[in-house]
Structures are given as C-alpha cells and as structure tokens.
Amino acid sequence: MLDPETTRHDDLRSGSGPWRPALQRPRGQPLARDTRCDVAIVGAGITGAFIAEHLTAMGLDVAVIDREREGFGSTAASTAMLQWEIDLPLRELAGLYGFARAAEAYRLSWRSVAGLRRLIEELALPCSFAPRQTVYLAAGEIGLRELQDEALQRRRAGLPGDVVDGTGLRGALGFDRPGAIISPGSAEADPVALCHGLLMTATRRGARLIRDEAVGFDGTNLAAAVCLASGHVVEAAHLVLATGYVMPAIVRDALHQLASSWAIATVPQPAQALWLNRALVWEASQDYSYFRTTPEGRIIFGGEDESFADPKRREGLDRDKTEALRAKLHALLPLACLDLDRAWSGAFGKTADGLPLIGHVPGHKRLLAAYGYGGNGITFSFLASRIIGMLIRGEERPWFEAFAIDRALIRK
Template structure:
C-alpha cells in the first residue's frame, strides 16, 4: 500500500460480508496545503480507528489518512470474533518463550477484550458488541488429553475456563466432539459499525480525516512526515502505520507473512438450529475452522486458510472454498440450513509465533506500526492502540518486548 506497495481494497478482500454500517461515518477531506499535527495515522480500518480514538482521548491532535473508504478494506472482511485465546496454544507459546512470558501475553490479550468492552460501553457505540464464551474443540493432533493439559496450564496462568468432556459438551451446546475448553471473557461485534463509531468519536474530538494516499515517510529526524500522492506533506511528532495486511517495505519483518482465508454467512436460522450461548467456536487444529452467530440468527463460518496472498488466485478458489466450508459447517451442525446470503474472502497477516508486530519501526524511531494479528485482529488492534498511546507519551513498558517488530525469531 505504501512506498512501492500498491494494494487496493479489492486486493484485500473479495465478495461482501454481512456487515452494514449502522452509523453515519465521517468522510475524509482533501488537503490544499501542508499541515502539521501531533500524530498522523495511515490507515482508516479498525486499528487506525482505535488508535485515533485513544490518542484524541489523550488530547492529541490527530490526522488520519486513508486513500479509500474508511473501514472497507480488511476490516469489512473480519468475522469479528474478539477472542483472547491466540492462534498458538499457551503450551506452544510457552515452548517458544517460556511459561512466564507466554502467560503474560495471554493475560494481556484477556485484558484487551475487557478493555474493549469497557470502551464500547463508555462511548455507547452501536456495534452489536456482546460478551461471549468460547468453545475450543479437540481436533487434529489435539485430543482430549492435550486439551486437558492446556486447560491446566491456563489455570496455572490465572486464566478462566474449564475442560469439558464429550457428554457435558453435547448436553450444553449440542456439539458431538470429544472434548473442549469452554472459557468466558471473549466477545463479538459488527466490525464496520465499530470502526465507524470510533472514527465518529475521534472526528468529534477534532481529528482530521484525509482522503489521500501516503506514498512516502520520514521518521528518522526530530519530527516525522508523510508525503501524500497529492504532493502535500503531513508533518507530525509521530506517524502510526496501521495499513492492515498491506505492510509497507519499511516495516518488512521475517516473522510476518500474508495468507488468505474464506468465510460464509448463512441465511437466518431457526432458533433451534443454533447452539447455546451463543458461544464463539473454533478448533484446536493448525488448519482450524471457526464460527459465530449474528444478531439476526445467521451462522458466520470461516477457515480453509491458504499460505498465499494472490488476490486473483484467492478469488478463483472462492467457489471451491465455499463448498468446503458448507461441508464442514454441516458436519458440525447438521441441523443448520446451508443456504447462504454472503460468501467472501480476505487477506490476513500472521506471524510465526502467533504474536502481533507492534511498536517502533527499527531505524525510524518516530514511525510506529501495528501488523500481524492472525486470528485476533480486533483484540490485538485494541492492544496496539494502548501500546502506541504509551509510546507517543514517551513511556516504555517491559511487556512491549513481546510484540517488538525486531524481536528475534523463535527457536
């Protein structure tokens, strides 16, 4: 998207999800002269929106830059399962970095979902935000024995949740799986409405939204600058790069890669076809599927990930992936209607260790960045907004090192 990158919204996702913004979103203006601000944010998706809201709440003068409609890139492709559990099991993360560090990361993620819940409530945002349990199934090489051990590690880390055997799982949720870990503390939301609501709050506090393309950066001097395609320059004390899965070359990292995922949304289901909770559901497998419900009774089901980011190839695989997701949905919930109202796909950034890349860009101390969220997009976006807010204030915390862009590769 930036520097030599030219990824457009249509390259980040294909098709349309079920999300329709319920709030009037602010629209970006056009610069007629160079300007200055405290912080310039590049990217108007959910990460940029959360950072803008937090920094304006801190009293900072914020300019947010996006070349297209805010929130209609990768954010519109999100399934918005706001989980604190991350892609790598606690046991796997502990094997990489030690139990203490892994447990701290998990607790930080748990606190992020709770922080997001409080923020949505304080701002009274209309975005379908609802607290949810998660049901984490035994699958693949992670059978009941492995899940029981994982549940024990979580308890040791001070995290909530219970190991549930087959009979109790079937009775409570109707899922015919060998075992699961059932945990409170997660949530779901409408990502577009959340994004637009946060942008609206930021604009009311004085944030300036610009419709332009960032084509260059300077973050090594006493101030930072963003050069726009229009030829104008936004000078700032700090620049935040929140461009979703289109990582600019200046932030290249060996840990990061972009992959593709597919999702479907069914027609509204009869209440008896849905599971209790309604909980967020996902599998303890490397190639896992996941599902949630919507306020109008649809089932959103996703997965079938592939390790490539070619938009043409992703679009070509759409019909095949849609059928595969329908088959997996039927295997999990045989009583569900498989008729679809929506099918879509998108790019997503992930890292080798399952942790995001958040912090200062190496060699450019006034450039801050947030990338590589994996399956924890909005959860890690909230965490990024708080970490970046502290960095803008000149404050460093010991836990920042877990997410540093230049952290060593595991192993």
C-alpha cells in the same frame, strides 16, 4: 522518503460480509494545503480507528490518512470474533519464550477484550457488541488429553476455562468431538460499525480524516512526514502505520507472513439450529475452522486458510472454498440451513508465534507500526492502541518486548 507498496482494497478481499455501516459515518476529505499535527495515522480501518480514538482522548492533534472509504478495506472482511485466546496455544507459546512471558501475553489479550468492552460501553457505540464464551474444540491431533494440558497451563496463568469431555460437549452444545475448553471473557461485534463509531468519536474531538494515498513517508528526522498522491505533505511528531495487510517493506519481519481466509454467512437460522449461548467456536488445529452468530441469527463460518495472499489466485478458489465451508458447517451443525446470505474471502497477516508486531520500526525513531494479528484482529488492534499511546508518551514496559517488530523467535 520511503515508498509504500501499492495494494488496493479489492486486493485485500472479495465478496462482501454481512456488516452494515453506521447511519452516520465519518468521511475523509482531500487536503487543500500542507498540514501539521501531533500524530499522523496511515490507515482508517479498525486499528487506525482504535489508535485515533485513544490518542485524541490523550489530547493529541491527530490526522488519519486513507485512500479508501474508512472501514471498507480489510476491516470489512473481519469475522469480528473478539477472542482473548491466541492462535498459538499457551503451552506452545511457553515452549518458545518461557512460561512467564507467554502467560503475560495471554493475560494482556484477556485484559484487551475487557478493555475494549469498557470502551464500547463508555462511548455507547452501536456496533452489536455482545459478550460471548468461547468453545475450543478438539480437532486433528489435539484430543481431550491435550486440551486438559492446555487448560492446566491457563489455570496456572490465572486464566479461566473448563474442559468438557465428548459426552458433556454433545449434551451441552451438540458438537460431536472428543472434548473442548469452554472459556468466558470473549465477545463479538460488527467490525465496520465499531470502526465508524471510533472514528466519529475521534473526529468530534478534532481528528481530521484525510482521503488521499500515502506515496512516501519518513520517520528518521526530528519530525515525521507523509507525502500524499495529491502532492501535499502531512508533517507530524510521530507517524503510525496501521494499514492492515498492506505492509510496507520497511516493516517486514521474518515472523510475519500473509495468508488468505474464506468465510460464509448463512440466512437467519431457526432457534433450534443454533447452539447454547451462541458461543464463539473454533478448532484446536493449525488450520482451524471458526464460527459465530449475528444478532439476526445468521451463522458466520470461516476457515479453509491458505498460505498465500495473491488476490487472483484467492478469488479463483472462492467457489470451491465456499462449498468446503458449507460442508464443514453441515458436519458440525446438521440442523442448520445451508442457504447463504453472503460469501467472501480476504487476506490476513499472521506471525509464527501468534503474537502481533507492535511498536517502533527499527531505525526510524518517529515511525511506529502495528501488524500481524492473525485470528485476534480486533483484540490486538485495541492492544496496539494502548501500546502506541504509551510509546508516544515516552513510556516503556518490559512486556513490549513480546510484541516488538524486531523480536527473535527463540525457543526457551
């Protein structure tokens, strides 16, 4: 049996976001005896919820295991900007893997946002979902010329987006930057409500939610098994690890690292303080700021990332980081009221190439995992559910290599 690391949800985030749980939400129950299923999923956050919904739609018997309240771990720290644009620009990703592979990754991300939109509409999930444009702002060393080159690469890949210069940007949106790429096809949602809606759908199809802690698991034999703190065992044909930023040592990859991010949510704003169409806004720099609105007109503003995940160190910076975010918000939106409704921070996983780690855990044929989403958390969670569904059916696709856990970072 393999021992997972022991990290509580309080280590993953501090403070609280503006999200509200559904009026009816799923609640896990302890096991009374050992059990079996087709697929055991460790983690009842947004990734586990997408996987549970998809696998139950495939007709599989699913058990979802989590030691915490469903959706109240790292999912509750998400800002839920459902973007198809990836942290690493297309032109840089093409420099690592070649244009064809990089463009396919971007197109898969685009289709993932479209797919989760269809799913939310089909299931009528009450999660404040709204389609949004994105505004990719010039920042740091990335100016108008670099944005024009990025937009050209995207058009070559068949992806949409228009470049506006500083004059056009100020006139349309009020942002004082040299330029931006404005693109359709992204969205926003309430991540906790979305998680609960997906889990409710899965439980109505027969999925079991088990409130317990996984203290050991095995995926090397003819069947996988999860040992729980209660002493019971869940045996399954396949085991999926979807534990957010609590990555067991067996899944660690040289491309992956943990980091910390901070976010604030203002009080509801007057209409004149908000920008056109309430687009998702993020900066074209390595350590970027990002912001969106909520249905009530709050501004959610995040960033100030640091390359560590130690919870005590992160919480020690909460006050300073909150004030830094307020200052950046004021610089970009001088009419906005800076009074805060919420402030929080959390750990997140990212990779050196901006792509997630999804697929089989090397050396463990019954064990699959999904980690390292960076700024595309929920978008890549949806993609992970589809990849894992295909792998469980025994299907392989050439493009799975772009997300393989043991892939190598090789510059073409």
